[in-house]
Amino acid sequence: MFAAIALGLYVFQASQSIAGDPKTASIRALEVPSNFRGNLPLDGYVDATAREAYDISFDEMFHHQSEKFHPINGHGLNLGFVKASGWLRFAIERSPYALDQREQTVLLSLLPNMTNFIDVFVATDRPGLTARDFTKFEMGDYAPLLTSSFNGLDNVLRLHLPARGRLLVYIRAANIDTSLNLSATLHSPEGYGKRILNSNLVVGLWMGGMLILIAVQLVFFCLDRRSLYGLLALHIFFTTLAYFGGLGLSRLLLFPSGGTGNDLFIGTSNWLGLTTGTLCIASILDLQQRYPRLALFYRLGAVAGLVGVALVLTGHNRWFTPISGPLILFVTTTALGVTMIDFWRLRHTEAALKLAAFALLWAGLLLTNSQRYGVLPLPNWVSKSYGTTSIIYFILITGSLAIRLRMAEETSRTADRKAIEAASAAEALATRRVAERTSQLEEAKRTAETALQAELEAQKMQVRFMEVISHQYRTPLAVVRSNLESVRFTLPTDDAANRERLDRAQHAIRRLVEVIEINLSRSVFQGSSFDPAFARSPLGEVIDHAAKRIKDLFPTAIIDRDDSKVLGIRPVSVDCEMLSLALVNLLENSIKFSPADTPRVVISLISHDDFAVIEIRDFGIGIPKNELHDVITLGGRGSNVSHLEGTGTGLSLVARIVSAHHGRFEISNALDGGTIARIFLPA
Structure with a gap:
């Protein structure tokens, strides 16, 4: 009995399905179980086609669908990058065995959700069905979200299956700048919610x-x-x-x-x-x-x-x-x-x-x-x-x-460790080398101290030698000078020739004494004793004393004094003997390197700022410009005086004496030839 009732219901439902419009009679209908959960694949129930035009109307597709739609094995389109629109169609109906005659709701999910245009046309199949009987739903990401879908992550549409008959669904999809892919799947409301939850997770x-x-x-x-x-x-x-x-x-x-x-x-x-x-x-x-x-x-x-x-x-x-x-x-x-x-x-x-x-x-x-x-x-x-x-x-x-x-x-880290090890090794090596170098320096220091001590002893012996020479020469020279004076008294007054010979002999004795005194002073000041004994003295007297001494050595030299700028110079604190020796050395160099038979030297005393300046100007051969600094060092001589005898100690001794007086020594070439030496002394 129940089998007969079920068979009757199936025949009734089938007759209702077949009784649709002839244009849609070839569409296969998928039966939706009344109690299905999860998703329901549409494979084998979908027809598809592709149209080159974007804007082909649904009315044209509906009336000429018999030659345009073709069955496919899957449930969607995959056309790639094409400038066309894709169409899907399928039909769904309730199971003929469903006892509940109320409408059944299923969800149609269309993926991917980034498809630009999706238009879904839905209608219940019946005789005389036209395109105007379909309800259009605009979906896709170009459509507003509120009218497109109740879910923002998928293109989802609620479909209400009629109690009798089948539901026809046509889908049009198009993309502008991306590939055209579209797949259709049916879900139960409960199963779709679970799927969305898992997907969102x-x-x-x-x-x-x-x-x-x-x-x-x-x-x-x-x-x-x-x-x-x-x-x-x-x-x-x-x-x-x-x-x-x-x-x-x-x-x-x-x-x-x-x-x-x-x-x-x-x-x-x-x-x-x-x-x-x-x-x-x-x-x-x-x-x-x-x-x-x-x-x-x-x-x-x-x-x-x-x-x-x-x-x-x-x-x-x-x-x-x-x-x-x-x-x-x-x-x-x-x-x-x-x-x-x-x-x-x-x-x-x-x-x-x-x-x-x-x-x-x-x-x-x-x-x-x-x-x-x-x-x-x-x-x-x-x-x-x-x-x-x-x-x-x-x-x-x-x-x-x-x-x-x-x-x-x-x-x-390895590089740092190696760098630290290398640094430690370098430090140890440096320490050893420092120790070795320190030992060498100490040895050199001892050698230098020994040599210095020997030099000081030699200088002392030199001073003693000069003192002995001075003492030994002075006594016989004094005897000779006194005998000459005795001879002078015995000569007749009109014996001019012999009297002149006596004058020349006495002058030679004075010159010899002056040479001995100057060299004795030089040996003293170049030795260990180099302490100036300062006393306030007029510089003019010091200059006169030096000029007189050099005149005894070089009788033919012309020594001029320029006192035009001497005003305002007061006595200064100097060691007269040391300063006089410095001036003698400068005058001697000026006369020695002047080629004239009667060499000329000009001595000036000038007031300059807070200094008293003694200037000695000669008209000799001068000094090469690039050697001006070298000639004041110990042993330094100009390259243009190699043919003349000399030790190169004169100007270095002048520089030492001026430095001991807290002054400054300068030497330069005159524009019109010769040399200018200046001694700056604090006034």
């Missing part, structure tokens, strides 16, 4: 993981200021933004009113991700140093990313975006090849992590591009492969960078 974990990876790169950058970490952080950031848009979050939070904003956001993020990604991979693998030609291609890939951003913003992304997938695949494939070579050569953990990272990234990109470009009939969830593998890729790359950073720190 996964998305949240993915987003949180990416943000953590960005934070890790920033920490690495603080520890090691390399641009690589900044590039990697930017790459992770733009990848996160791309999936932020691809998962529907940007449409939900930033562009709820629809329009082109979401497309611009996703397209810009993708191209910037390409730019930063190629630069990042080139830096990770050190391509500039190791493979400069390959690095050039990577830089061109980065430029292509920037061009893509410009094309997205100007609305021409469709003509350029198909190269992004192959370009990224080329970059990833070459990077995978480089990491394989590195692992084969190095066989360490960092190389292994890089190889695993690029292998996963390459596989994810290959699957994603195959699905997005329609190369293989893959389900829509395969397009998420890159998102899954990308976070694993970033984790593995971060791990390899952490190992590199650790190795760099270890290398730095």
Whole structure:
């Protein structure tokens, strides 16, 4: 009895289904169980077609559907980058065994959610059905969120199955600048809620993981200021933004009113991700140093990313975006090849992590591009492969960078330790050399002190010798001088010839005595006794004394005094004997190096600022300009007086005497020839 009732109900439902419009009679209807949970695949119940025109009307599609729609095995479209619109149609109905005659609600989910235009036309099948009987629902990210779907993350539409008959659904989808993919799935309200909860949990974990990876790169950058970490952080950031848009979050939070904003956001993020990604991979693998030609291609890939951003913003992304997938695949494939070579050569953990990272990234990109470009009939969830593998890729790359950073720190520690050891060894070597050098210096010091002591003893002996010479010569010279005077008294007054001979003899005796006295003074002042005995004396008297002494030595010399500027000079504190000796040395040099038979010297006394200046000017051969400083050093002589005898001690003794008087000694050449020597004494 129950079997008969059930059979009757089935025949009744079947008759109601068949009794629809003849144009839709060929559409296969999927029975929806009354108690189904989760999702219900539409595989085998969907017809599809593609039209070149975006704006083909639903009325035209409905009236000519018999020659346009064709059955497909799956439940969606995957047309790739085409300038066309895709159409799907299917029918669903309640199970004929359903005892509850109320309407049944199911959810139609259309993915991916970044499809620009999705129009859904829904109507209950009946005889005489026309296009005007369908209710149109505008979906897609160009439509306002409130009219598009009750869920911001998916394009979801509530479908109410009639108690009798079947529900017809037509879907039109179109994209402007991205690949055209669309899949349709039925969900129960309860199952869809659970799916969304799990999906949001996964998305949240993915987003949180990416943000953590960005934070890790920033920490690495603080520890090691390399641009690589900044590039990697930017790459992770733009990848996160791309999936932020691809998962529907940007449409939900930033562009709820629809329009082109979401497309611009996703397209810009993708191209910037390409730019930063190629630069990042080139830096990770050190391509500039190791493979400069390959690095050039990577830089061109980065430029292509920037061009893509410009094309997205100007609305021409469709003509350029198909190269992004192959370009990224080329970059990833070459990077995978480089990491394989590195692992084969190095066989360490960092190389292994890089190889695993690029292998996963390459596989994810290959699957994603195959699905997005329609190369293989893959389900829509395969397009998420890159998102899954990308976070694993970033984790593995971060791990390899952490190992590199650790190795760099270890290398730095090793280098520091070696540097400390080298510094310690250098310090020990320096200490030994300092000790050796100190010992050598002490030995040299003892040698110098011994030599100095010997020199001082020699100078003392020299002084004693000169004193002895002076004493030994003075006594006989005094006897000779007294005898000469006695002879003078015995000569007649008119014996002029003999009297002149006596004058010349006495003059020679005075000259010999003066020579002995001057050399004795020189030997004393060049020896150990060099303490001036200061007394305030008029400088004019000192100059006169020196001139008189030099006149005895050089009777033919002309010594002129210029007292035109002597006014205002008061007596100064000097050692008359030492200063007189200095003047004698200067006068002697001036006369000696004057070629004239009657050499001329001019002595001037000048007041200059706070100094009394004694100036001695001659008209001799002068001193070469570049030797003026050298002639006042001990033993220094001009190159133009090598033909004359001399020891080179005269001017150095003058400089010492002037320095002992806290004065300044200068010597220069006169413009019209000769030499000018100046002694500056504090007034």
